[in-house]
Every structure is written in structure tokens, then in C-alpha cells.
Amino acid sequence: MLEEKIKEAAAELSTCKYVVVLSGAGISTESGIPDFRSPVSGLWSRANPEDFTIQSFLRNPGRLYEIGADFFQEMMNADPNSGHQAIGELEQKGLVKSVVTQNIDALHQKGGSQNVIEIHGSLEKARCLNCNWEENMDDVLAEINAGTVPPRCKECNDPVKPDVILFGEAMPPAYQEALYEARKADGMLVVGSSLVVSPANMLPQYVDKLVIVNREETPLDHKASIIMRESISDVLPRLKEEWLSLVQN
Ligand code: NAD
Numbered sequence: 001m002l003e004e005k006i007k008e009a010a011a012e013l014s015t016c017k018y019v020v021v022l023s024g025a026g027i028s029t030e031s032g033i034p035d036f037r038s039p040v041s042g043l044w045s046r047a048n049p050e051d052f053t054i055q056s057f058l059r060n061p062g063r064l065y066e067i068g069a070d071f072f073q074e075m076m077n078a079d080p081n082s083g084h085q086a087i088g089e090l091e092q093k094g095l096v097k098s099v100v101t102q103n104i105d106a107l108h109q110k111g112g113s114q115n116v117i118e119i120h121g122s123l124e125k126a127r128c129l130n131c132n133w134e135e136n137m138d139d140v141l142a143e144i145n146a147g148t149v150p151p152r153c154k155e156c157n158d159p160v161k162p163d164v165i166l167f168g169e170a171m172p173p174a175y176q177e178a179l180y181e182a183r184k185a186d187g188m189l190v191v192g193s194s195l196v197v198s199p200a201n202m203l204p205q206y207v208d209k210l211v212i213v214n215r216e217e218t219p220l221d222h223k224a225s226i227i228m229r230e231s232i233s234d235v236l237p238r239l240k241e242e243w244l245s246l247v248q249n
Contacts, residue, residue: 002230003238009189009211009226010242013095016187021087021099022203026192026214028105030233031078037194038215043071054168061150061159064166069144072162075104075123076137080111083191083232086240088112095243097185100178102193102200104164119175119200121164128153128160135160171199182206189213192232195220213239 013019025035034043047067050056057064080088088111090096098115099108104123108116126140127133133155140160143151150159165172182188182203189211195201195218204210210224213235221227228235 002228002234005226005228006235006238007242009228010239010246012209012211012225013187013189014243014246016185016209018097018185019095019187019189020181020185020203020207021090021096022182022188022190022193022200023087023099023101023103023108024191024193024195024197024200024214025103026194027083027232028078028081028103028107029192030081030083030231031105031107033075033078033105033107035192035194037196049167052166054166057161057166061161064162065144065149065151068162069141072123072137073141076141078105078107080107081233083236084108084111084113086236087191090240090243091115093244093247095247096189098181100181100200100203102197104162117174117178117181119165119171119178121162121172121174123162123164125163126151126160127163128156128158130158131156133160134163137162175199178203187211190218190220190224191236194218 029035034041036043051067084107091113099113100117102120104120106124124137126135133153140151153160183206185207187209188204188207191213204220211226212224213228
């Protein structure tokens with residue numbers, strides 16, 4: 001049954017001229033990084049979303065680091081899994097044109113993707129909200145481990161913020177690039193996203209052919225021609241093989 005669906009998905013995507021991948025936190029769970037909304041294992045079963053708002057950061061910048069530093073370190077130490085690698089290879093072979101990701105963990109790049117649009121920013125950097133000074137997260141984490149919480153800007157001494165979008169912040173310019181890619185695309189492969197976070201979940205509406213790989217239902221399932229409610233590692237490496245074999249024959 002799954003094998004059949006993988007073949008159908010590969011056939012569907014192989015008819016497209018411009019395929020964009022839209023990924024969410026679910027692609028990185030098999031790299032050991034919890035997502036937000038999976039039952040039990042998701043972060044929201046043990047953390048409070050209120051602590052991840054810009055208002056909370058401005059009130060008390062140290063709090064985000066007190067509760068998040070271990071999680072940030074985990075993300076920075078994680079390795080890409082077979083899902084990231086399959087997408088990287090599909091881009092190198094010219095079948096996937098770009099990856100729009102809601103993730104902040106930089107694992108697509110580590111898995112071989114080059115054209116990655118990070119619409120929620122990247123945890124690899126931190127930035128000063130006052131003077132825009134940028135610092136590597138490795139250095140920021142070293143500072144925290146040495147007892148400086150919150151870590152401070154080397155230029156103006158204001159607290160630095162991870163270079164990711166907190167709840168309540170405006171979307172970065174990368175979202176305009178993502179919109180452009182979605183409008184240009186005729187096919188989209190959604191992997192590991194609950195598709196409940198806006199505006200990322202607006203992007204699939206622009207494509208004719210939508211394939212979704214996600215363990216749980218999403219609000220856009222009705223728009224998809226093929227849905228695989230399976231683990232990404234069970235689908236993506238096989239989908240890559242099938243898709244490559246169709247275009248090589
Ligand atoms: P989400 O937590 O809302 O949904 C993740 C979905 O992935 C769930 O529906 C779950 O069923 C599915 N899933 C989990 N593991 C899977 C697997 N191995 N195979 C198939 N499906 C799997 O995540 P979202 O839609 O990306 O949106 C929430 C936000 O999460 C984004 O803003 C993102 O920035 C943030 N986030 C990112 C990371 C990361 O960078 N790795 C981690 C946690 C949260």
C-alpha cells in the first residue's frame with residue numbers, strides 16, 4: 001500500500017516542471033529534535049508558548065535562554081537524517097528547485113540542500129535588536145555556559161536575540177522569496193508540517209499538484225493529490241529512488 005503511494009507520488013511529481021519542498025519540524029524529529037505539536041513528544045506538551053513571544057523576550061531576555069539554551073544546543077549538535085539527505089540529493093539532481101522551511105535548525109543545508117529559504121530564521125546566529133550586530137550561536141552558547149545570561153552584544157551591550165522569529169514578530173524578507181517560489185512552482189512536496197502555522201500554510205494553495213508526507217492529518221489534506229501519513233524516513237528515501245528512476249528512464 002505505502003509502496004503504491006510512493007510510486008504514485010513519484011509519478012505525480014515527475015510530471016511537474018518546478019517542485020518546491022515545504023518542510024516543518026516533523027522532518028527533524030528523526031534527528032532527535034522534538035517538534036511542537038506531536039502528541040506527548042512535542043515541545044508544547046512541556047513548554048509554554050508564552051515564553052517564546054517577542055513580548056516575553058523584551059520583558060525578560062534571560063528567560064528565553066534559561067528555558068531554551070539546552071534545546072538550542074541540541075539543535076546545533078543534531079545531524080541530518082535520511083529525509084534531509086533525500087531532499088538534498090533531489091535538489092542536486094535538479095528535481096527539487098528549492099526548500100522552503102519553517103525550521104530553524106539548518107539541517108537541510110547539512111543534508112545537502114543549497115537553495116534553502118528559512119522563513120522563520122536560523123538558530124545558527126543571534127542578533128542585537130538595537131544595533132543589528134550578529135554573532136554565531138556557538139559563541140552565544142559558550143557565553144551562556146560561562147554564566148552570562150542573557151548574552152550581550154559586543155558593540156552596544158544590549159541583549160542579543162536568536163535570529164529566529166518569535167511569536168508576535170513580523171515575517172522576515174525570506175517569506176517574500178518563499179511566496180515567489182510557491183507562485184513559480186507547479187508541484188509542492190510538504191514534509192513534516194502540521195500546516196497550522198500561518199502564513200507558511202498559505203504556500204500550498206499556489207500549486208496544482210500537492211503531495212503531503214506527515215504522520216497526522218493536516219487542514220490542507222483535502223487539497224493534496226497524495227497523502228502519506230507515515231514516517232518521513234520510511235517515505236523520502238524510497239520516493240527519491242522512484243522519482244530518480246522515472247526521470248532517468
Ligand atoms: P508542528 O510541530 O506543528 O508539526 C509537525 C508535524 O510533523 C506533526 O503534524 C507531526 O505529526 C509530524 N511529524 C513529526 N515527526 C514526523 C516524522 N518523523 N515523519 C512524519 N511526520 C512527522 O511543526 P510545523 O508545522 O513546522 O510548525 C511549527 C513551528 O515549529 C515552526 O514555526 C518551526 O519554526 C517550529 N519548530 C522548528 C523546529 C526545528 O527547527 N527543528 C523544532 C520545533 C519547532
